[in-house]
Structure formats: C-alpha cells, structure tokens
Amino acid sequence: GENVEQHPSTLSVQEGDSAVIKCTYSDSASNYFPWYKQELGKRPQLIIDIRSNVGEKKDQRIAVTLNKTAKHFSLHITETQPEDSAVYFCAAAGGTSYGKLTFGQGTILTVHP
Amino acid sequence: GAGVSQSPSNKVTEKGKDVELRCDPISGHTALYWYRQSLGQGLEFLIYFQGNSAPDKSGLPSDRFSAERTGGSVSTLTIQRTQQEDSAVYLCASSPGQGAVEQYFGPGTRLTVT
Numbered sequence: 001g002e003n004v005e006q007h008p009s010t011l012s013v014q015e016g017d018s019a020v021i022k023c024t025y026s027d028s029a030s031n032y033f034p035w036y037k038q039e040l041g042k043r044p045q046l047i048i049d050i051r052s053n054v055g056e057k058k059d060q061r062i063a064v065t066l067n068k069t070a071k072h073f074s075l076h077i078t079e080t081q082p083e084d085s086a087v088y089f090c091a092a093a094g095g096t097s098y099g100k101l102t103f104g105q106g107t108i109l110t111v112h113p
Numbered sequence: 114g115a116g117v118s119q120s121p122s123n124k125v126t127e128k129g130k131d132v133e134l135r136c137d138p139i140s141g142h143t144a145l146y147w148y149r150q151s152l153g154q155g156l157e158f159l160i161y162f163q164g165n166s167a168p169d170k171s172g173l174p175s176d177r178f179s180a181e182r183t184g185g186s187v188s189t190l191t192i193q194r195t196q197q198e199d200s201a202v203y204l205c206a207s208s209p210g211q212g213a214v215e216q217y218f219g220p221g222t223r224l225t226v227t
Contacts, residue, residue: 001171006155032214043204043218044156089155093214099144099163100172101216103155 002027004092006104014112019080021107023090024072031094033066033073034101038087048075052094080111115140117219119205125225126195134190134222138207145188146206146216147180156204162188163210195226 003026013019025033034049050057050064050073057064061080066073077084087108091101118137126132138145147159158172162182173179177195182188192199202223206216 034215036218043220046215046217049215091156099214100146100158100161100169101148101156102158105155 002030002092002102004090004102004104006090006107008107009105010108010110012110012112013080015080015082017080019075019077019084019109019111021075021088021090021109022072023074023092023104024070025092025102026071027092027094028068028071029094030092032092033064034091034093035062035064035075036089036091036103038089038106040086044089047088077109080109082111082113085109085111117205117207117217119203119219119222121222122220123223123225125227128197128226129194131191131193132195132224134192134203134224136188136190136205136207136219138186138188138205139217141209142207142217143185143210144208144214144216145182146208147188147190148204148206149201150204150221151201159190159203192224195224197226200224200226 006023031052036044037047038044061078063076087106089106090104093101120135143164145162148156150156160180161169177193180190202221204221205219208216
C-alpha cells in the first residue's frame with residue numbers, strides 16, 4: 001500500500017518568513033495530494049490540493065509543488081503569520097488506494113510574532 | 114451549508130463495553146470515510162464507503178471494529194469489547210464522489226476507554 005513520509009516534524013519560523021514542508025510517497029499510481037491544517041482540538045481543514053497532471057498550484061500565500069518523477073510534493077507558505085501556527089498534514093490517494101487518504105505524520109508549525 | 118457532523122463529541126467507556134459512533138456526511142456526498150487519530154499522531158484510515166459499492170474495510174484494525182452506512186447517508190462505527198488502545202479521536206469525512214475526491218472532515222469523537 002501507499003506510504004507517505006513527511007518532514008520536518010516541527011518547524012519554527014519568525015512572522016513574515018517562509019515555511020516549507022516536504023512529503024514523499026511510495027505508490028507511483030497516486031494522483032491526488034491534499035494538504036490539511038489542524039488547529040489544536042479542531043478538525044483537519046483542507047487548505048490546498050494538487051492532482052498529478054499539474055506541477056504547481058497557488059492560493060494566495062500558500063502553494064504546493066509536485067514532482068511525480070521523484071514522488072515528492074511540498075507545501076510552501078509565504079509571509080507567515082501567527083495564525084498559521086498549527087499542525088499540517090500531507091496525504092496521498094489514488095492508484096491502488098483510490099478514495100482513501102494515506103497521511104504523513106504531520107508537521108507542527110510555530111510562527112513567532 | 115451544513116458540514117460533516119459527528120456524535121457524540123466525547124465518549125468515555127469502560128474496557129469491554131461496546132460503543133457506537135455516528136457520522137452525518139454533507140448532504141449529497143456519496144463517499145464517506147472513517148479515520149482514527151491517536152494522541153499526537155497522524156490520521157489512520159479505517160473504512161471507506163462509496164455509493165452502493167461494497168465498503169473498503171482494509172484499514173479496520175481488528176474484527177471488533179465494524180461500520181455500516183444506512184440509506185447512503187448516515188454511518189455508524191461500532192467498536193465491540195473496547196480496549197484501552199482504542200482510545201483516540203475518530204474522525205469521519207465525506208466527499209462528493211464520482212471523481213471529486215476532496216474530503217471534508219467532521220469534528221470527531223474523542224473516545225476514552227478506562
């Protein structure tokens with residue numbers, strides 16, 4: 001089955017800096033890669049996703065890049081703000097695991113004012 | 114519109130008891146998923162329903178776990194003879210299905226087995 005590795009496990013940045021979180025996946029047939037933000041005690045919220053026919057997608061301060069050959073994808077947050085502080089999860093789906101998401105272990109992002 | 118809802122929000126039960134957790138998906142969503150999130154951990158897939166197809170049960174950790182989805186809408190996750198290691202947050206998600214795979218999560222049920 002699919003295996004997703006996520007790094008780093010914790011990330012601390014100053015307000016205004018950029019943050020990058022990276023994930024690798026194992027199933028070359030996976031074709032859908034969402035990112036979720038989870039604040040303490042809250043539900044995971046979908047913040048951006050990318051499909052395998054696209055190399056990059058942006059939405060305001062966040063962007064996701066996908067390298068199918070290397071089987072890795074990354075989340076980029078620019079001009080970070082304290083409210084960006086949360087746990088971020090990457091996930092992969094499709095191919096042999098169609099429909100179900102396989103999640104990375106999460107990255108605790110802390111943005112210091 | 115209304116999002117995914119789950120009940121109860123918290124459940125404390127004694128080891129060996131059975132529990133039922135409920136999920137109401139977003140109206141019109143044909144796909145429904147259950148995940149488990151242990152303290153400080155990522156999300157672990159449990160089971161997936163898509164329309165009238167047979168569910169994908171490949172993530173259920175033991176035969177003590179089962180789930181059903183009645184009328185293509187509400188789903189119930191049942192854990193029999195609960196064990197302490199079952200303590201976790203159980204999250205439900207739904208998606209429109211049929212090629213639209215974005216999953217939207219409910220608030221979860223925090224299960225504590227004493």
